[in-house]
Amino acid sequence: MDWMAWTWPTAIFFMVIGALLVTMTIIAALRPETPRVGILRIETTRGDRLFISLLGSAFISLAWLGMFGPPLWGALIACLIYAAAVFRFV
Amino acid sequence: MDKTVNQKAWFLVLPVLVLVAFSAVIPLMTVVNYSFQDTFGQNVFFWAGFEWFEQVLASERIRDALGRQILFSAIILAIEVPLGILVALCMPRKGIWVSVCLVLMALPLLIPWNVVGTIWQVFARVDIGLLGRTLSELGIDYNYTQDALDAWITIIVMDVWHWTSLVALLAYAGLVSIPSAYYQAAKIDQASRWKVFRYIELPKMQGVLLIAILLRFMDSFMIYTEPFVLTGGGPGNATTFLSIDLVKTAIGQFDLGPAAAFSLIYFLVILLISWVFYTVMVNLDKKEGV
Numbered sequence: 001m002d003w004m005a006w007t008w009p010t011a012i013f014f015m016v017i018g019a020l021l022v023t024m025t026i027i028a029a030l031r032p033e034t035p036r037v038g039i040l041r042i043e044t045t046r047g048d049r050l051f052i053s054l055l056g057s058a059f060i061s062l063a064w065l066g067m068f069g070p071p072l073w074g075a076l077i078a079c080l081i082y083a084a085a086v087f088r089f090v
Numbered sequence: 091m092d093k094t095v096n097q098k099a100w101f102l103v104l105p106v107l108v109l110v111a112f113s114a115v116i117p118l119m120t121v122v123n124y125s126f127q128d129t130f131g132q133n134v135f136f137w138a139g140f141e142w143f144e145q146v147l148a149s150e151r152i153r154d155a156l157g158r159q160i161l162f163s164a165i166i167l168a169i170e171v172p173l174g175i176l177v178a179l180c181m182p183r184k185g186i187w188v189s190v191c192l193v194l195m196a197l198p199l200l201i202p203w204n205v206v207g208t209i210w211q212v213f214a215r216v217d218i219g220l221l222g223r224t225l226s227e228l229g230i231d232y233n234y235t236q237d238a239l240d241a242w243i244t245i246i247v248m249d250v251w252h253w254t255s256l257v258a259l260l261a262y263a264g265l266v267s268i269p270s271a272y273y274q275a276a277k278i279d280q281a282s283r284w285k286v287f288r289y290i291e292l293p294k295m296q297g298v299l300l301i302a303i304l305l306r307f308m309d310s311f312m313i314y315t316e317p318f319v320l321t322g323g324g325p326g327n328a329t330t331f332l333s334i335d336l337v338k339t340a341i342g343q344f345d346l347g348p349a350a351a352f353s354l355i356y357f358l359v360i361l362l363i364s365w366v367f368y369t370v371m372v373n374l375d376k377k378e379g380v
Contacts, residue, residue, distance in 0.1 A: 004116070005123045005135045014119060042373050055365065058358050066147040070140045 017054070024050055038090040049090055053083035118357075125350035142351035152352060154327070155335040162331060163310040166249050170306055171299065173250065174257025179287070181262055192262075195255040203252075207319025210248040214320075234321065238328035241321045245329055248316060253306060260302040264295035296374060304367040311360060332356055 024047060035043040044052070057079035064075035125142055127135040146152055181191050201209070214234050216222040225232040234244040268290065276286045314333040317323065323330035323338075330338075336356065340349035 004120045005127060005129075005133075007123065007126065007135075007137060010119075010123050010126060013122070042369055043376070051365075055358070055362060059362070062143070062147065062355065062358075065140055065143055069144060072140070 020050065040090050044090055046087075049087050052090060053079075053086045056082055056086065121350045121353055123350075124346050125354055126347075128347050131344075138347055142347045143355075145348055146351045146355060151327075152332075152335060155330055155332050158328075158330065159311060159332045162246070162313070163307055165246055166253070166310050167303060167306055169246070169250050170254045170257050171303060174254050174302065175261045175295070175299075177254065177258040178261035178265055179291075181258070183266060192259070195258055195262075198252050198255050199259075201252070203315035204319050206248065206252050207316040210244065210251075210316075211320050214244050236325055238325055241325060241329050245317050245320060248320065249310065249313070252316070253309070257299075257302045257306065260298045261295055264298035265291060268294045297371070300367065300371045300374065304364065304371070307367070308360065308364060311363075 028046065033046060035045045035048075037043055060079050060082060061072055061075045064072055064078065068074070124135075126138060126140075128138045128141075129135045177195070181195075182188055198206075213219045214222045216226050216233050222232060222234070231237075232240050234240040272290045272294075273286065276290060281289070312333055313331055314337070317329050317331060318334055318337075321329045323334045333356075336349060336352055339345050339352060
C-alpha cells in the first residue's frame with residue numbers, strides 16, 4: 001500500500017469505478033444497444049449515461065461537502081438517486 | 091452474409107492504453123490519493139479525510155482566483171471570437187496574398203508561451219519598453235507592475251495578440267469550404283452583406299467556431315505561463331489565476347494535500363465544461379448530417 005500512497009478508501013473507490021467499467025464492457029458485448037434520446041435531447045449510450053452519472057455525482061458530493069460537511073452518506077444516497085434517474089430518463 | 095467477428099485489432103490499441111495509463115490515469119490516481127492525506131515529507135502520509143476538500147471549497151483565495159479566471163476567459167472569448175471572424179472575413183480567398191496572410195497569421199501561434207510573456211513584459215515596460223514608454227510619453231498613466239487594471243489590460247491584449255490568429259485560421263477554413271453556389275444564390279436574391287454573413291457564412295462556420303471556442307476556453311482557463319512571466323500574478327493578487335494559485339500552493343508552500351484537492355476540483359470543472367462543448371458539437375454535426 002505504500003506505493004503511490006494508497007489507502008483503502010481510495011483503493012476501494014478506484015476498484016468500484018474499475019468494476020463498473022468492466023461490467024459495462026461485458027454488458028455492451030453481450031447486449032449491444034442503440035443510442036437513445038432522453039430528456040437532455042441528446043443521444044446517449046449506457047457509457048454516456050455512466051459518465052454523466054459519475055461526473056454529476058462528483059459535483060453532488062462537492063456541493064454536499066460545501067454545504068453540510070462530512071459525513072457524506074447523504075450525498076451518496078443523493079448520488080445513487082441521481083444515477084438511477086440518469087439511467088432511466090437521460 | 092454473416093459478418094466475421096475479429097477482435098484482434100484491439101491489440102493494436104494496447105500501446106496507446108499503456109501510454110495513457112502511465113501519462114494520465116496513474117498520475118491522476120496519485121493526485122486522488124494525495125487529496126485525502128497530509129504529509130510532512132519523507133514520503134510519510136497521514137489520513138486527512140475530506141479536510142482538504144472542505145478547506146478548498148471554503149477558501150476565499152481560491153474563490154477569488156476562480157472569479158478572476160472566469161472573468162478572464164469570458165473577456166478573451168468575447169474579444170477573440172468576433173475579432174477572429176472579422177479577420178477571417180477580411181482575408182483574401184485566392185491569389186498570392188493567401189499564403190502571405192496565412193503565414194503572418196500563424197506566426198504568433200508558433201512562439202513559445204514563455205517567450206510571448208517575455209516579449210510583452212519588455213514591450214510594456216515603462217522605462218525601456220516601446221509600448222509602455224510611448225504611453226507614458228503621451229501622458230497616459232500606465233504601469234502594469236503597479237496598477238491592477240493596467241496589468242489586466244496588458245494580459246488581455248497579449249492573449250488577443252497571441253491567440254486571435256487561431257480563431258481566424260479556423261474561421262477562415264470554415265469560410266473557404268462554403269461552395270460558391272451559396273453566394274451565387276444570395277446574389278440572385280439580392281441579399282445584403284449582413285444577410286450573407288448571418289444566413290450563409292455564420293451557420294456554415296458553426297462547427298469550426300465551436301472548436302475554436304472550446305480550444306480557446308480550455309487554454310484560457312488553464313493559462314499559466316504568460317501571466318506568470320508577465321506579472322507573476324501581481325500586482326498583489328490581481329492577476330493570480332487558478333493555475334498560478336495552484337502552483338503557489340503545491341510548489342511554493344508544498345501543501346500537497348490541499349493542492350491535490352484543488353486540482354481535482356479544477357479538473358472536474360474543466361471536464362464538465364469540455365463535455366458540454368463536446369456534446370453540443372457532436373449533436374450539431376449529427377443535425378447537419380441529416
